[in-house]
Amino acid sequence: DGADVEAHFAAVIAADQKIEPRDWMPEAYRKGLVRQIAQHAHSEIIGMQPEGNWLTRAPSLARKAILLAKVQDEAGHGLYLYAAAETLGVQRDELYRMLLSGRQKYSSIFNYPTVTWADVGAIGWLVDGAAIVNQVPLCRCSYGPYARAMIRICKEESFHQRQGFDILYTLARGTDEQRAMAQDAVDRWWYPSLAMFGPPDAESTHSARSMAWKIKRFSNDELRQKFVDMTVQQAGVLGLTLPDDALAYDAGSGHWRYTAPDFAELAEVIAGNGPCNRQRIDHRRRAYDDGAWVRESAAAYAAKRAREAVP
Numbered sequence: 533d534g535a536d537v538e539a540h541f542a543a544v545i546a547a548d549q550k551i552e553p554r555d556w557m558p559e560a561y562r563k564g565l566v567r568q569i570a571q572h573a574h575s576e577i578i579g580m581q582p583e584g585n586w587l588t589r590a591p592s593l594a595r596k597a598i599l600l601a602k603v604q605d606e607a608g609h610g611l612y613l614y615a616a617a618e619t620l621g622v623q624r625d626e627l628y629r630m631l632l633s634g635r636q637k638y639s640s641i642f643n644y645p646t647v648t649w650a651d652v653g654a655i656g657w658l659v660d661g662a663a664i665v666n667q668v669p670l671c672r673c674s675y676g677p678y679a680r681a682m683i684r685i686c687k688e689e690s691f692h693q694r695q696g697f698d699i700l701y702t703l704a705r706g707t708d709e710q711r712a713m714a715q716d717a718v719d720r721w722w723y724p725s726l727a728m729f730g731p732p733d734a735e736s737t738h739s740a741r742s743m744a745w746k747i748k749r750f751s752n753d754e755l756r757q758k759f760v761d762m763t764v765q766q767a768g769v770l771g772l773t774l775p776d777d778a779l780a781y782d783a784g785s786g787h788w789r790y791t792a793p794d795f796a797e798l799a800e801v802i803a804g805n806g807p808c809n810r811q812r813i814d815h816r817r818r819a820y821d822d823g824a825w826v827r828e829s830a831a832a833y834a835a836k837r838a839r840e841a842v843p
C-alpha cells in the first residue's frame with residue numbers, strides 16, 4: 533500500500549541504491565528530475581551551436597575532424613538524456629516544445645558568442661571542465677537511468693576538456709597574436725563558466741530537496757569552488773592568467789579564494805537577455821520546423837506498418 537512504497541523509496545535513498553522507472557517515487561521527485569534532465573538535454577543540443585560556428589573555419593583538417601567528433605558527441609549526450617527523461621513518462625517531442633516555447637531552460641553558458649578560434653579552446657577547457665565537475669557526482673545520482681547516462685557522458689566530456697586544453701596550449705606557445713587570442717578567450721569565458729554552476733547556495737531553490745533525495749551530491753557553491761581549485765593549477769601549466777586579481781590560496785581551508793561571478797548577469801541571461809539567446813532559440817526553432825517532414829514521414833510509415841500488422 534501507500535505507506536509501503538513510500539518506505540521502500542526512503543530506504544532505497546538511504547541505502548544509496550538506485551530508484552528505477554518501475555519504482556514508486558514522490559511526484560515532486562519525478563517532476564524535479566524531468567526538469568533537471570530535460571534542461572540538461574536541451575543544454576547539450578543548444579551547446580552544439582557555439583562550436584558548430586567554427587566547424588567550417590577550423591585551422592587544420594585534424595582540428596576540424598576533432599571538433600566535428602566533439603560536436604557530434606554533444607548530440608549523442610542530448611539523445612541519451614532525452615531517453616533518460618522519457619523513462620519518467622514524458623515524450624521527447626513534448627520536451628522539445630517546452631524548450632522552444634521557453635517553458636524549459638538550457639544552460640546560460642551557451643548564450644555567449646564564439647568570436648575567435650581560441651573560444652573553441654576556452655569552451656573545451658573551461659566550459660567542459662565545469663561540466664565535468666558538475667556531472668561526475670551525477671553518476672551517483674539516485675535515479676538509475678540518469679546516473680547510467682552520465683557515466684558515458686563524463687568519459688566523453690573528459691576528451692572534450694583535453695581537446696580544449698590542447699588548443700589553448702598550442703596557441704599559448706604560438707605567435708604573440710595567438711597567445712593574446714588565447715588570453716582574450718579565457719578572459720571572456722572565465723566568469724560565465726563560474727556562473728554555470730547556478731545561483732549561490734542561499735538562492736538555490738532546488739538544492740536542499742535535490743540533495744536530500746541524492747539527485748545532487750554537492751551544492752552549487754561547493755562545485756564552483758572545486759572547479760576554481762582545479763582550474764588555477766591548469767592555468768599555470770597553460771601559462772595563461774585567470775582574470776581575477778583576488779585569486780589567492782588560503783592555506784587554512786586548502787582552497788583558492790576567488791571573486792564570485794556577477795549573479796545579476798546570470799539572472800539576466802537565464803531570463804532570455806544574454807548576448808545570443810534569441811539567435812540560439814531561433815536556430816533551434818528553424819531546425820525543428822525544417823524537420824517536420826521527417827517526423828510526419830516516420831509517423832505515416834509507423835501507421836502503415838501497424839495497419840499491415842493487423843491480421
Ligand code: ACO
Pocket residue numbers: 567568571572573575576579637638639640641659660663666727728729730731735736737738739742752802
Ligand atoms: N543556466 C540556466 N539556468 C540555470 C543555471 C544556468 N547556469 N543555473 C541554475 N539555473 C536555473 C535552475 O534551472 C532553476 O530554474 P528552474 O526552477 O526554472 O529550473 C533556477 O536557476 C535556480 O537554480 P537551482 O535551484 O540552483 O537549480 P538546480 O538545483 O537544478 O541546480 C544545476 C542547477 C547545477 C545546473 C543543476 O540543474 C544541474 O546540475 N544540472 C545538470 C547539469 C547541466 O544541466 N549542465 C548544463 C549543461 S553543461 C554542458 O552541456 C557542457
